[in-house]
Amino acid sequence: MRRLALIALLPACVLVQGCLAKTAYDVVTAPVKVVSKGVDLATTSQSEADENRGREIRKREERLAQLERKYNRQMDDCTDGIRRACSEARDTYAEMQQIIPTIPVEPEN
Secondary structure, eight states: OHHHHHHHHHHHHHHHHHHHHHHHHHHHHHHHHHHHHHHHHHSOOHHHHHHHHHHHHHHHHHHHHHHHHHHHHHHHHHHTTOHHHHHHHHHHHHHHHHHGGGSOOOOOO
16 A cells, blocks of 8 residues: 555656756746846847937927928018017027937938
């Protein structure tokens, strides 16, 4: 009877040792995995940086286009004699001058 019990327990002991070894491995490697995941999240890849830069440039280009349309309307009103439009046009033009240097120039082919 004891032999049967020992024979039945032998595979269970091997399985428990495997479980314990895996658990010990997980405990030892967990800090490394956490740190490497944190580094991945904290750093920006070159392609992500390029995408972010392109997105920011497009936003500035869109803002400049809005300001140009606004400036043209204000200048039309200024030409028609509306003094307030002349003052607003100067303010709009000043804002455009701040944005223009931040937009890269496309090379000509």
